[in-house]
Amino acid sequence: MVVSLAGQVALVTGGGRGIGQAVALDLARHGARVLVNDTGGDLAGRGTDAAVAEAVAATIREAGGEAAANAGSVADYEDAYTMVKQAVDAWGRLDIVVSNAGFLRDQALHNMKPEDWQAIVDTHLTGAYNVLHHAWPVFRQQRYGRVVLTSSNSGFIGNFGQANYGAAKGGLIGLMNVAKLEGQKYEVMVNCLGPGAATRMTEGLMPAERAAVMSPNLVAPAVTYLCSPECHDSGFIVEAGGGRFGRAAIVRNQGINLERPDADAVAARWKEITSLEGAETWWSMRQTLAEREAERAGQAAG
Ligand SMILES: NC(=O)c1ccc[n+]([C@@H]2O[C@H](COP(=O)([O-])OP(=O)(O)OC[C@H]3O[C@@H](n4cnc5c(N)ncnc54)[C@H](O)[C@@H]3O)[C@@H](O)[C@H]2O)c1
Structure with a gap:
């Protein structure tokens, strides 16, 4: 097995x-010792059941692995601290964070109550911050870390009735983009996952024959790779579902310079302004500004 997580937590x-x-x-x-966190709540994030995390930890132990359970909520700053501490206290390190906890409170925007907006943002987006914030000092001290933030197509392209969820999942892309830069010198790779799987969250949303080939087990290999020392990419959005693996990205075209910029000039050249022909991904604001500066200096010299 090339991908090994032996000794990792x-x-x-x-x-x-x-x-x-x-x-x-x-x-x-793949050899990792795993702290399984889960509140065990219902699909709308209500209630708790500590047995849910414990059952997965027990399955790992029965198979000869090492695992423990934690029933805290990622939406709670102190709970997030406790789960990081539990892993470090048990095994002396923390190499991998898979931020995956979540639930749904779908409503069309005009019907969405503030508490349903907040609960989703608190769990999917702030929850990722809470866990990363506490894990980060461990990563820096170890000079190693791997992070997967579970995002969604709802954030990349939108899904009707999911303003709260889409905003939170889109926010994870921003979190990844900054964390990838802050982790760079500490060998911390941060990537986003766009999964597709038949789970209780997608029950009834997929036709039965599609659901039958969308096992969550077909998502896991992408996450395991992204969490391994083999992976040296950071800032990627990786899609995985039903056996398809791919990448999505935010790209940027070259743009054009308008001599007399006004709304009429923008209207006249809208097609060129928005064409994605030759568009590329880009790495960071600092690098982009440096490239722009070099381009301007080149133009001035020429
Ligand atoms: N299933 C899909 O096709 C799909 C698509 C895109 C994104 N996602 C995302 O993937 C992740 C996993 O979803 P799933 O489909 O496996 O759903 P799931 O409901 O089967 O699993 C989510 C788990 O998160 C737990 N959880 C919820 N709130 C929590 C909290 N505050 N703290 C700790 N645990 C909490 C739940 O108890 C549940 O066991 C979610 O972030 C979801 O938004 C799933």
């Missing part, structure tokens, strides 16, 4: 069910 949030469970089991199969 992983925290998987929302690891008690669905994709998180498949990921926790796969990380363990």
Whole structure:
């Protein structure tokens, strides 16, 4: 096995069910010691059941691996601290964070109550911050870390009725983009996942024949790779579902310079301004500004 996580320690949030469970089991199969976090709540994020995380930890132990359970909520800053501390206290390090915990409170925008907006943002976006914020000092001290933030197509391109969820999932892309820069000199790679799997979250949303080929086990290999020392890419959005693996990206075209910029000039050249022909990904604001500066200096010299 090329991809080995022997000796490593992983925290998987929302690891008690669905994709998180498949990921926790796969990380363990590759040698990681796993702290399985899950509140065990319902699909709307209400209630708790400590047995949900414990069952996955027990499955790992029964298979000869090492695992423990944590029933805290990622939305709670102190709980997030406690889960990081639990992993470090148990095994002396923390190499991997898979931020995956989540639930849904779908409503069309005009019907979405503030508490349903807040609960989703608190868990999917602030929850990722809470865990990363506490894991980061450990990563810096170890000079090593791997992070996967579970995002969604709802954030990349939108899904009707998911303003709260899409905003939170899109926000994870911003979090990744900054964390990838802050982690660069400490060998911390931060990537986003766009999964697709038949879980309780997608029950009824996929036709039965599609659901049958969308096992969460088909998402886990991408996460395990991204969490491994083999992966040296950071800032990628990786898609995985039903056996398809791919990459999505925010790209940027070359743009054009308008001599007399006014709304009429923008209207006249809108097609060129918005064409994605030759568009490329880019790495950071600092690098982009440096490239612009060099371009301007070149033009002035020429
Ligand atoms: N299933 C898909 O096709 C799909 C698509 C895109 C994104 N996602 C994302 O993947 C992740 C996993 O989803 P899933 O489909 O496996 O759903 P799931 O409901 O099966 O699993 C999510 C788990 O997170 C736990 N959880 C919820 N809030 C928590 C909190 N505050 N703290 C700790 N644990 C909490 C739940 O108890 C549950 O066990 C989610 O972030 C989801 O938004 C899933």
